Amino acid sequence: TRSGAFVDLHTLRNEMNNLYRGKPDRVIETLTAKATDAAPTSPYRAELQYYRGLIQLSAKDYAGAQKSAATILGDAMATTHQRGVAAVLAVRVACGNPDSPPADVERTLADLEQSPYVANERRTEAYDLAADYFRRRNEHSVAIGLAHRQMKFAAGYQLGRILNQIAASHDALKQPNDALAARREAVEYLASKLDPVPVSIFGMQMATDYFDAL
DSSP: OOSTHHHHHHHHHHHHHHHTTTOHHHHHHHHHHHHTTOOTTOSHHHHHHHHHHHHHHHTTOHHHHHHHHHHHHTOTTOOHHHHHHHHHHHHHHHHHOTTOOHHHHHHHHHHHHHSTTOOHHHHHHHHHHHHHHHHHTTOHHHHHHHHHHHHTTSOGGGHHHHHHHHHHHHHHTTOHHHHHHHHHHHHHHHHHHOSSOOSSHHHHHHHHHHHHHO
16 A cells, blocks of 8 residues: 555655666665665565666676565565566566576566466566567567467557567468468457557557558
């Protein structure tokens, strides 16, 4: 509930999101001050660990970032949101590390799937990262399977893009009929959402996906 300390946490999180790439030292300094001498139930220790993980990932310290994510997932005082973003961070690290074998990506996905109360937005992001990882490895059958799992949790405006990615993977596998079927599904779905085109960034994205599918 956004009351008391959690109002401050939400406000601080927005500020840290805008800073951690350009001013990582300031982020660590700010969150360390919040976490120092905080109550055992305070969310700031896990928040500090999360942004430390993001900064480590930006610096390509994959081992450090994975350790930061694991620390949050093992923290009984971490909030549901913090556990969810930490689970996605672990997937992001595994997918971003050029030395990660597929087993690492699959393990972090399994950990996320076993975590309770992970928001659909987080699950969608994790499957998107993993599908892209396997596409880069030309393992398109695996990527297609992950994309179909992603569709169960994705927002409506994302479905056209995912179907186009599935079609591209079928093209890479020389499966033109399956590719055409995926694009037809995208066209049929998006056509119903674009009459009229919603006046929003999501409407623009769906329109772009629609013309790509056509």
